[in-house]
Amino acid sequence: MVLNVNRYVCGYCGACVAVCPHCVLELVETWLEIGSGCTECGTCVKICPVGALSLDEVKA
């Protein structure tokens, strides 16, 4: 599985960054960056207020 962000949906609020247990996400202005070290735990997917994050089979 791989974590994807739909940038057309993302509200760039940073809630996902706050809950990421591995400090993998970073928000700069409207740009959510997914760094290395993601364990696909899905915490950020559940927390996202707009549903911009998803765990998929392939990298979008």
Next chain:
Amino acid sequence: MIDTEYDVVVVGAGPGGSITAKNCAERGMKTLMVEKRQMIGDPVRCAEGIAKHTVKKHIEPNPRWICAEAKGFRIFSPSGIKVEMVGEFESGEVGYVLDRKLFDRALAHEAARSGATILVKTRATGLLIEDGKVCGVELEHLGKKFCVRAKVVVGADGVESKVGRWAGMNTSLKPKDIETCAQALVYDPSTDQEFCEFYLGREIAPGGYAWIFPKGEGCANVGLGILGSFSDAGAPFNYLNNFLKKYLPNAKILEIIVGGVPVSKPTDGIVGEGIVLVGDAARQSDPLTGGGIGNAMEAGAIAGEVVSEAISEGDTSAERLREYEERWFKEMGKRLMRNWLVKEHIISLSDEELDKLAKSIADVKFKGLQLYELLKHLVRRNPKLLWKLKGYI
């Protein structure tokens, strides 16, 4: 323009960062405040309510950034039982409804006027750590990376804080410790411009509440927060749409925003060797109300004072900086601990139980009372339902 060495570097130019920077600069500290966004205060992630006296402690109120003044608040239980309070409150987020875009900028302006250097569109990418002591930050500005040394680094980098984590402080939030929120700024002349309203219920906002805060000229901030552990991808936004449909079907949406609010147990460990955390970064928002502007400013004022004294004494160890944490806990931590306990208990109650609580105090004419008084009435009238809180209220 930017030096390579400062007494204090503040990361983040929200209310917590700006008040810290201001208080350091006023005491003669060579202060740099960096903000990763290119515009301080924008985009907003806040319901913008704050008690008047908290604002007045830190900045002269200015109609430019005050959108509305509420004279009280109403809480609606799941079945619609109304509890109303009128007056000023000790810890409630009721009083002014701000325009955070202008408010945050006004606070940064104060910091600048006090002598702090401000650098926007500048992101902290890491800390300089020597012998286990934080001694500066790595920054990136317009694609250029550089380092700035500091005697103390202040992490005021908000809910998505990294500064503390880089220093080995575990500030990541569990889903049960964050409210995931969505808000619309609406135009609807039917909104009450004199009251802040709160709506409780599993159908409305599981583990949180919905709010309608007046914003002046027929506008209001309409939003809600859902406890992370009760939420699912996109849930806040869906609940908000349902709420609007039900309560304000004619509202015209002028803006939508989303955000996360820490509602964790007040934590110690907000200072380290050469580092302190302030505001949402230190998880200082109120776990019950979600209000964070005032707490961040109060903490910033204490942090600014302690950090400046520590630097003047030449001792910026964790032990010396712990005075900030201790004073913060004495002045705010106790109240936040109580509110955290209340929140933990309230989210465990069913809608029927919440209705029962509301009914028990619906006849009380609250006037000029404090949130604490409301809680006291609740505990007194519902000893069985709220027995867990008895020792704390």
